[in-house]
Amino acid sequence: MKIFIIFCILLAAANAIAQETKPLAPGYTALPFEPAKPGTYTLPIITQAADGEVLTSNNQTKHLHDLMGDKLVLLSFIYAACSDVNGCPLATQVLHKISRQLQKQPELADKLRLLTLSFNPTQDTPEMMRHYGEGFKTGDFDWQFLTTRDEAALQPILDGYQQNVQKVYDDKGQFTGTFSHLLRVYLIDKDKNVRNIYSVDFLHADTLINDVKTLLADAKPQAAVQAVSPEVLFQPGDNKQHYQQADYQTRSLALEQRRGQSANLLAFAQKPPLGLPKLPVPKDNQLTPAKIALGRKLFFDRRLSLNNTFSCAICHIPEQGFSNNEMTTAVGIEGRSVRRNSPSLYNVGYAQLLFHDGRENSLEQQAWGPLLAHNEMANPSIGYVVDKLKASADYRGLFEKAFGKGPTMETIGQALANYQRTLNSSDSAFDRWYFGKQKAALSEPARRGFALFTGKAACSACHVISDKSALFTDQKRHNTGIGYTESMQKAPEKQRVQVAPGVFVDVNSDNLKGLNTEKANDLGYYEISQIPVDRWAYKTPSLRNVALSAPYMHNGSLPTLAEVVKFYNQGGAANENLSPLLKPLGLSDRESADLVAFLEALNGGNVSTLVSDAFAAPVGDSGAIARPMPSTSQAR
Known part of the structure; x- marks a missing residue:
């Protein structure tokens, strides 16, 4: 031969x-x-x-x-x-x-x-x-x-x-x-x-x-970064791990290493990876390559904010699980505080409830929330955004190609929704083991964790797994007690502030007032429904790629998956509206570790492709923007 x-x-x-x-x-x-x-x-x-x-x-x-x-x-x-x-x-x-x-x-x-x-x-x-x-x-x-x-x-x-x-x-x-x-x-x-x-x-x-x-x-710094995390792309660009220690050394990821390669995003929507069901797509906003490319451009364009500095991707960072690993709660334009954590956008096209409180039910509508919010992208009106895009030379003809008409409130939302519906990531180690029947795909601790997830720990009561697919969410809202606990807390007399690696000082809380915006009390879906039983109720998030999107909960109050498991092991936080599904679990230390191992096995096999595609996206030239001219009525 x-x-x-x-x-x-x-x-x-x-x-x-x-x-x-x-x-x-x-x-x-x-x-x-x-x-x-x-x-x-x-x-x-x-x-x-x-x-x-x-x-x-x-x-x-x-x-x-x-x-x-x-x-x-x-x-x-x-x-x-x-x-x-x-x-x-x-x-x-x-x-x-x-x-x-x-x-x-x-x-x-x-x-x-x-x-x-x-x-x-x-x-x-x-x-x-x-x-x-x-x-x-x-x-x-x-x-x-x-x-x-x-x-x-x-x-x-x-x-x-x-x-x-x-x-x-x-x-x-x-x-x-x-x-x-x-x-x-x-x-x-x-x-x-x-x-x-x-x-x-x-x-x-x-x-x-x-x-x-x-x-x-x-032996360049890249190797040092790799020693910290095996997934060098999936971490903050300026990794502050161990920053609390006096011997901390910077391990920032150079921007030149963020070079990406465009991917066939439509394929992830038309044929979702193993473990995901058929993607629901509105009849009036079918997916097309032109719409996806336009939505991708909009998503990463800083010009969509009032002062041309802030894009969707600054809160939903691709290499950080399309969330933000570096902040418990988001920060918008000019450093304005946001009450809630940036949720991951992986598989968001399947979500029936959007925002942590579930107040929206379509991606087309959801897009305008952050665009107009004063503490996020701070645009003063819908017309302001539309006129800005009409005045941008590099958008000329793109909306017409995708929708047959120029930018409008409708087409901007539809384009952004098209891109987000392609961020489908599964084919994880769990999927290959459970749905693909590959016996060696999942580690033994993760298998034990799965048995706990569907059994003793009862996680699957809310994070649902079906026979042919798994979204890991029941698409409902629940009160776990996290919101209640935060609402009931009183500010301590002193707060510990870190001013340098390994250097902390205790500062009187009164001295910190006025340095940033006081966060309003967060009552969850009650703020929308005005029904008392909805106090501190938030939607059930998907757990796919959950290891990539720390910190956790609507307020980012739990920094690790181990802390999340510990919180649920104690039965949540007691309050009058606590979900009846929550109760103390009695997990041992080993069982808790096994449950974390299972959660870590939910990272999708195509995450690197989606991150690389995001790195290849344009971010907009904020110095070349033509501001919209005021109309006669605006001038008056």
Whole structure:
């Protein structure tokens, strides 16, 4: 088999030379120049590596991300029957050269994994990929040949890596068994970031090995950030973890590392990831690429605020769970205090109640709440926002393309709703275990936590799981006692204030008055309904991606999932309107930890793709805004 495959490659190369149809790629020959020495250059982060379900040559189901993180990875896409000498054979030949060279460099060989994934799952079965790989693998080098169960499983992976692959048909419309594609090989670091993409003209074993050595020698601050959190994208840009300690050191994330890559957002709405049901979409606001792109632009545009400094994304920060990990309650324009925590927007398209108190029931209407709120984006009127967008040159024609008319109160809300309905994230470890029936997908502590979640702890009474999907919410409001406790608290005579790492001072509360706006008492849905039984009632949030959206509860008063479990373990906070579903649980320390482990297993498999897409969005040029001209009546 090995001799046969190598013979096929050589034959294809000979045919190419004989027919002079195309020159051989540089990867087949020695480099005509001296490559840069490892470590004398840098490889910036391009984007997050996409994930997806694959099959190994032993017919085992895995996720691509399961094969990343412990080593550097070179990922290539091929199909076994490819005859284009500068296509799949080139990628396989270059990787074969690399594997042979690294056999002589075991210190590198142990730190690199080659992944070759077929984009022809119909023909390239796991058995076929195993035979194909046997012809190229050298010694015990870690080179894995993968395929997928079908084209439906393959397509999200191709989309994630922007691999444009098309079947070739003959005159009669019959598939010829060949594909049209552009060769790309991806170098992926241990943080699952793509660091280089090699095309035909740049794919060469020598430069690739130098790039590998460069990454292994790279000791930039990024590595220090990674040591703090394995998901470097999913954290505050200026991480204040351990700030209370005197030996705290800054580990801020450089803005240059926030480079992203646009994603096919519509796909996450049309075919939600594993574990989510069909997305409900209003008939009068169907999803389209033009509407989604416009809503995405609006969401990240700071010009939608009164003074052009504040966007939706400043409270709903993509890398912080589309919430805000750094503040218990939100802060709006000019530092104006907001009473409540920024809720996560993941899977918000499924929410029947919006805002913490559930006072709105459609995303189209909800959008105008923060746009007009004095302590959020502070626009003085609907017309002010509409006129500002009409005066912005870079919005010219976008509303007309999406809606057939210019910006209005209706179309602005519809565009923002379109984007938010694509922020669907599931396919978590739990989903793969529970709905995908992958026995090894969920850890043993998380499995015990699930048993508690649906049993002794009774969390699923409100955070509902059905047989085919799970939104982890009953779409209702409940009084847990958090709001009651806050309302009944008296301000202490002194408050402890931190002024520097490890430095605290006690300040009289009277001296702090006037430094910021006093928060009005928060009575929950009662403020809307005026019905006493609704006092301190707030909606049940979804728990998907909950580990990414600390702090918790409507007022951000619980900083960690462990604190949340502790609060519910004691039965909430007693008051006359306390939900009858709450009662002391009697969980042991181990059971509490298992419950947290389950909650941490609810992070979606496509979070990195959504964050990367957000990083690629424009944020608006606040210096180039044309302010709306006042009408005659306004001038008077």
